[in-house]
Every structure is written in C-alpha cells, then in structure tokens.
Amino acid sequence: xxxxxxxxxxxxxxxxxxxxxxxxxxxxxxxxxxxxxxxxxxxxxxxxxxxxxxxxxxxxxxxxxxxxxxxxxxxxxxxxxxxxxxxxxxxxxxxxxxxxxxxxxxxxxxxxxxxxxxxxxxxxxxxxxxxxxxxxxxxxxxxxxxxxxxxxxxxxxxxxxxxxxxxxxxxxxxxxxxxxxxxxxxxxxxxxxxxxxxxxxxxxxxxxxxxxxxxxxxxxxxxxxxxxxxxxxxxxxxxxxxxxxxxxxxxxxxxxxxxxxxxxxxxxxxxxxxxxxxxxxxxxxxxxx
Amino acid sequence: xxxxxxxxxxxxxxxxxxxxxxxxxxxxxxxxxxxxxxxxxxxxxxxxxxxxxxxxxxxxxxxxxxxxxxxxxxxxxxxxxxxxxxxxxxxxxxxxxxxxxxxxxxxxxxxxxxxxxxxxxxxxxxxxxxxxxxxxxxxxxxxxxxxxxxxxxxxxxxxxxxxxxxxxxxxxxxxxxxxxxxxxxxxxxxxxxxxxxxxxxxxxxxxxxxxxxxxxxxxxxxxxxxxxxxxxxxxxxxxxxxxxxxxxxxxxxxxxxxxxxxxxxxxxxxxxxxxxxxxxxxxxxxxxxxxxxxxxxxxxxxxxxxxxxxxxxxxxxxxxxxxxxxxxxxxxxxxxxxxxxxxxxxxxxxxxxxxxxxxxxxxxxxxxxxxxxx
Numbered sequence: 001x002x003x004x005x006x007x008x009x010x011x012x013x014x015x016x017x018x019x020x021x022x023x024x025x026x027x028x029x030x031x032x033x034x035x036x037x038x039x040x041x042x043x044x045x046x047x048x049x050x051x052x053x054x055x056x057x058x059x060x061x062x063x064x065x066x067x068x069x070x071x072x073x074x075x076x077x078x079x080x081x082x083x084x085x086x087x088x089x090x091x092x093x094x095x096x097x098x099x100x101x102x103x104x105x106x107x108x109x110x111x112x113x114x115x116x117x118x119x120x121x122x123x124x125x126x127x128x129x130x131x132x133x134x135x136x137x138x139x140x141x142x143x144x145x146x147x148x149x150x151x152x153x154x155x156x157x158x159x160x161x162x163x164x165x166x167x168x169x170x171x172x173x174x175x176x177x178x179x180x181x182x183x184x185x186x187x188x189x190x191x192x193x194x195x196x197x198x199x200x201x202x203x204x205x206x207x208x209x210x211x212x213x214x215x216x217x218x219x220x221x222x223x224x225x226x227x228x229x230x231x232x233x234x235x236x237x238x239x240x241x242x243x244x245x246x247x248x249x250x251x252x253x254x255x256x257x258x259x260x261x262x263x264x265x266x267x268x269x270x271x272x273x274x275x276x277x278x279x280x281x282x283x284x285x286x287x288x289x
Numbered sequence: 290x291x292x293x294x295x296x297x298x299x300x301x302x303x304x305x306x307x308x309x310x311x312x313x314x315x316x317x318x319x320x321x322x323x324x325x326x327x328x329x330x331x332x333x334x335x336x337x338x339x340x341x342x343x344x345x346x347x348x349x350x351x352x353x354x355x356x357x358x359x360x361x362x363x364x365x366x367x368x369x370x371x372x373x374x375x376x377x378x379x380x381x382x383x384x385x386x387x388x389x390x391x392x393x394x395x396x397x398x399x400x401x402x403x404x405x406x407x408x409x410x411x412x413x414x415x416x417x418x419x420x421x422x423x424x425x426x427x428x429x430x431x432x433x434x435x436x437x438x439x440x441x442x443x444x445x446x447x448x449x450x451x452x453x454x455x456x457x458x459x460x461x462x463x464x465x466x467x468x469x470x471x472x473x474x475x476x477x478x479x480x481x482x483x484x485x486x487x488x489x490x491x492x493x494x495x496x497x498x499x500x501x502x503x504x505x506x507x508x509x510x511x512x513x514x515x516x517x518x519x520x521x522x523x524x525x526x527x528x529x530x531x532x533x534x535x536x537x538x539x540x541x542x543x544x545x546x547x548x549x550x551x552x553x554x555x556x557x558x559x560x561x562x563x564x565x566x567x568x569x570x571x572x573x574x575x576x577x578x579x580x581x582x583x584x585x586x587x588x589x590x591x592x593x594x595x596x597x598x599x600x601x602x603x604x605x606x607x608x609x610x611x612x613x614x615x616x617x618x619x620x621x622x623x624x625x626x627x628x629x630x631x632x633x634x635x636x637x638x639x640x641x642x643x644x645x646x647x648x649x650x651x652x653x654x655x656x657x658x659x660x661x662x663x
Binding site for chain 1: 296299300303310316317319325385389392395405406407409412413414415416417420421430431437541593596597604616617633637640653655
C-alpha cells in the first residue's frame with residue numbers, strides 16, 4: 001500500500017480515537033433512515049389499531065386517527081384473550097421445566113465430563129437445528145397416543161424436550177467459566193455432586209437462568225408449528241389465534257393489528273426491560289458461548 | 290475423581306432423562322419419519338385416518354412423485370422459492386446488519402437506544418411480523434401509498450400478490466445444473482488441496498469433479514425428469530416476504546457484527562495505520578477478514594432458519610398461495626390438512642437433509658476444534 005497522504009491531513013487525535021471518515025451529520029442521517037425502516041411498521045400498527053373500522057381505507061393508511069378508538073383492543077381481547085392465557089401458562093411452565101433440566105445437564109456436562117461427553121453434547125445440539133417438520137408426524141402420533149392431543153400438556157412436553165439443547169448449551173458454556181478449582185476444593189471438603197450444585201453452582205447461576213428464561217419464554221411464546229399441530233380450539237396459543245384472526249377476509253384491519261399488539265406485548269416487554277440478557281441468549285444461540 | 294464414584298453415577302443419572310428424551314424425540318422420530326416416507330400412508334384418503342390403516346411400503350415412490358410427479362408442481366416451485374429466499378434473505382440480513390454495526394461502531398450518541406430499535410423485531414414472532422407487514426404491503430395501501438404522502442402518485446407494485454417471476458429455469462435441467470455446480474465445487478476443493486500440497490485429496494476431488502463434469506456433459510442433457518419443460522423462477526411476490534424477514538432478523542446480525550467489531554483490539558488498527566493503511570484499506574485488509582468467521586456462523590444460522598421458515602409465509606400470503614409457498618409450509622398442509630402422511634414425511638425428510646447439509650459440518654467442525662483445545 002502506498003503512503004502518499006501527507007501527515008497534515010490525518011485527523012488529529014480526538015476524544016473518540018478511531019473511525020472518522022464519514023461526518024457525524026451523515027452518520028446520524030443514516031441512523032435516522034434505518035430507524036424509519038424499523039419503526040414505520042410500528043407506527044402503521046398503532047395507527048391502524050386505533051382507527052375505527054370505517055376510518056380504515058387503503059388511501060389513508062398512513063394517517064394518524066383523529067380519535068383514538070380503544071374498542072379494537074376490547075374486541076381483539078374478546079377473541080384472543082383466552083389464547084393469551086394459554087400462551088402464558090404454556091410459556092411459563094415449559095420455560096421453568098427446561099431451565100431446571102438445562103441447568104442440571106449443563107452442570108453434569110461441564111463439571112463431571114467423561115469420554116465422549118462432547119460428542120454426546122453435539123448429538124444433543126443437533127436437536128436444536130432440525131426442522132421440526134422432520135419429526136412432526138411421529139410427534140403428533142406420540143402426543144395423541146399419550147392422550148395429550150389438544151391439551152396444553154402435550155404442547156408443554158414438546159417445548160420442554162426441544163428446548164433442552166439450547167438450555168443445556170447456555171448453562172454448559174456458562175458453567176465452563178466457573179473455575180474447576182472451586183469444584184475440586186469443594187470435593188476435598190467432602191461435598192458431593194448435589195452439595196456442589198446447591199452451594200456453589202446454583203448461587204452463581206442467576207445470570208444464566210435469566211438468559212435462559214428470557215430466551216425460552218420468547219421462543220415458546222412465539223412458536224407456531226407445534227401450536228398449529230398439537231392443539232385444538234380450546235388450547236391454542238396466541239400465535240395460532242392471531243393467524244386465524246388475520247386470515248379472515250371480512251375482518252377489518254384494526255382487529256388483527258390490535259391482536260398483533262396483544263400477542264407482541266409480553267415478549268416486547270421482556271425485551272425492553274431485560275434486553276441485555278436477551279442479546280446474550282441470542283449470541284449463545286449461535287453455538288459459541 | 291477417577292472411577293465410578295457415587296458422584297459420577299449422579300451425573301449420569303441427571304443426564305440420562307434428557308439424553309433418552311432427545312434420543313427418542315429427535316433420532317427416533319427422524320427414523321420414524323423416514324420410515325413413514327417410504328410407505329403409502331395417506332395416499333389413499335380413505336385409509337389416512339382409519340383406525341388401523343393399511344400401510345404398504347412403496348420404496349422411494351413418494352420422493353419420485355415429489356420430484357417428477359405431475360401433481361407435485363407446487364413442491365418443485367417451493368424448492369426454487371426456498372433457494373431464492375435463502376440467498377436474498379441471507380444477503381439482505383448480512384448486508385443491513387453489517388451496515389448498522391459499522392454505524393454503531395462509530396460511537397454515536399444514544400447508542401443503546403439505536404441498538405434497541407434495530408433489535409426489537411427479534412422479540413416478535415414471525416406471525417406478528419407477518420401480520421403487520423401483510424398490511425404494509427397491501428396492493429393499494431401501505432408501502433404503495435407511501436409516495437402519495439410525499440405528493441407523488443401511489444406505487445403499483447404487487448408485493449405479495451404478484452404471480453410474475455424472473456430468472457426462470459427448466460426443471461428438466463436441474464440434474465444437469467446440480468452436477469455442474471457440485472463438479473465446480475469439487476474442482477475448487479481440488480485446486481485448494483493442490484496448492485496446500487495434499488496429493489491424495491487433489492486426486493480424489495479432481496477425479497470426482499471430472500466424472501461429474503463428464504456426466505453433466507454427456508449424460509445430463511438426456512435426462513428428462515418430466516415429459517414437458519416446466520419453468521420455475523424467482524416469484525416477485527417473495528420480495529415482500531424477504532423484506533419482512535430482513536426487517537425481523539437484521540438486528541441479530543447487527544448484534545453479532547457489533548460484538549465482533551468491539552472485539553478487535555485498537556492496537557491492531559493502530560498498527561495497520563502506522564503501516565500506512567487508509568480507512569478503506571484498514572477495513573478491507575484488517576477488519577473484514579477478522580469478521581469473516583462471524584459471517585460464516587451467521588450464514589449458517591440464517592441459512593437453517595430460512596430453510597425452515599414457514600410461519601412468516603403463512604401469515605403474509607396465507608397457506609394457499611402456491612407462488613410464494615415453501616416446502617416447510619407444504620409439509621404441514623400435506624400432512625395435517627390433506628392427511629397425506631407419507632408424502633408429508635417425504636417433504637420433511639428432504640427438508641432435514643437440506644438443513645443437515647448446512648448444520649452437520651458446522652457442528653462437527655465446532656466440536657473438533659473444541660476437543661483439540663481440551
């Protein structure tokens with residue numbers, strides 16, 4: 001590379017040491033443009049949800065409603081409120097179960113390793129990536145055979161099992177950071193498998209539990225395929241109910257938009273309040289921890 | 290801590306339920322799906338939901354039907370859709386994610402707020418995203434009305450309802466094209482092995498490439514999957530779905546790239562500057578090469594998501610739009626609406642094979658590396 005640039009033109013050492021080149025104004029302009037792309041759908045969502053059915057027309061899509069019409073939410077709640085309850089029950093119980101199992105698995109896999117533990121773990125992880133279409137028919141038969149078809153129980157079972165790979169992964173990677181010396185010292189002091197787990201591992205696990213709970217809760221709340229296959233009208237989660245709400249031709253758009261807001265609020269709230277841990281789970285999902 | 294102590298027994302006991310569950314629910318069920326795909330279960334509607342259906346083994350007939358059957362045009366269009374969707378979805382998500390990460394890496398004010406905005410769609414379900422974007426992309430509304438806000442005539446693009454397609458290819462030429470592409474890939478492997486001085490690998494890969502190339506030139510043109518040409522291309526209505534998918538997922542790549550950019554030590558940049566690199570050169574020769582492992586893992590994660598995607602399509606164009614459908618959606622409909630379980634199982638198996646091509650090398654390489662460190 002040739003160094004023809006005279007030293008005079010190089011930027012003087014600034015408070016922010018690196019990455020000058022584009023001006024601050026251009027930087028903010030680009031960020032605002034990107035923000036428009038990300039937030040315009042939200043604006044449209046709110047504007048439509050607050051309109052009365054008569055005020056919704058394609059030509060005035062982008063206009064903010066003159067009077068806020070809260071009735072859409074009442075009507076949408078009447079249609080999908082029960083499904084929100086189903087989703088809540090499903091997501092909370094399946095998340096709790098798979099988090100506990102994942103923590104124990106992660107502990108066993110990282111602190112009591114044996115030959116072939118990594119291979120076993122890789123085989124477990126594969127379950128996280130398979131398209132569920134490849135197991136859907138036997139799963140459906142199995143759940144039906146257990147007499148759990150159409151109940152939340154079957155759906156909870158499916159989510160707990162297929163959640164195991166990711167929860168195990170996150171806990172295993174987290175516990176790998178806990179120094180082995182700590183465990184060895186406890187062994188010398190006479191603590192066993194459960195003693196070490198209870199007194200050393202578990203008290204250190206809070207951040208990992210937060211990551212796993214956020215991740216699993218969001219995933220299970222947002223899932224659609226199992227919801228569509230393993231449930232019937234009484235036990236359908238909100239994602240399925242919303243897809244039916246939006247699918248009808250006669251329905252005016254304020255209703256699905258209000259429904260979408262109801263279906264999105266819980267995970268959105270989790271994200272806004274605990275975003276840092278959400279990102280950590282996200283990055284853990286790409287295998288390396 | 291050697292030997293079979295009580296603690297070790299506990300650790301095995303703790304792992305056992307999960308291992309057994311996953312063995313059955315993942316590997317057992319996959320085996321069962323493959324077995325079902327080799328039968329005729331559900332091909333006769335009367336037998337599909339019978340209490341004790343008569344199920345006969347039919348070998349690979351379901352697969353043959355999917356790739357060459359007159360009635361399964363939809364599936365073949367879906368495979369082509371998946372291919373185009375995957376390419377544009379990954380390109381769009383990586384491009385936008387990298388751009389956003391580069392912007393945020395310049396330490397703008399309120400960085401946390403920008404990041405929150407770019408990442409929030411990740412917390413939504415594809416059904417919610419699909420519902421919103423379906424309204425955005427209505428033929429005469431939403432995005433098409435957008436120019437009208439600025440005083441221009443509204444757009445006319447049929448985001449989700451277009452039936453036009455571009456870049457059509459004849460399905461009969463798929464074997465030929467596949468062989469050519471694989472031969473090319475093997476050729477590259479051989480060339481790289483030759484440069485690395487690995488004689489055996491060069492010979493094996495080169496020979497395989499030559500055999501495939503020979504097949505493609507001499508036999509390929511005569512293979513006819515279907516009696517008549519069948520054209521499948523990139524359907525323009527998919528653009529709307531890709532747009533929504535990029536909106537939802539580019540925050541993810543932004544987070545990955547931002548973590549990568551923050552991990553590059555300042556000394557490295559300084560050293561490059563001292564060596565005379567300008568900003569463009571710095572990014573080309575120092576920053577981007579360091580980000581390439583992130584790009585690879587993002588491509589794999591996004592690739593397997595895009596092969597499996599179907600709820601977004603379901604929410605945006607409905608289950609019955611064959612122009613924008615994907616195999617994952619077809620599998621659900623075939624199995625649980627038409628009760629053609631064997632055919633559905635075959636589609637599921639094909640999906641699994643596609644995903645395995647992406648995931649298995651990734652997992653095995655990740656773990657080989659780890660075992661090497663241990």
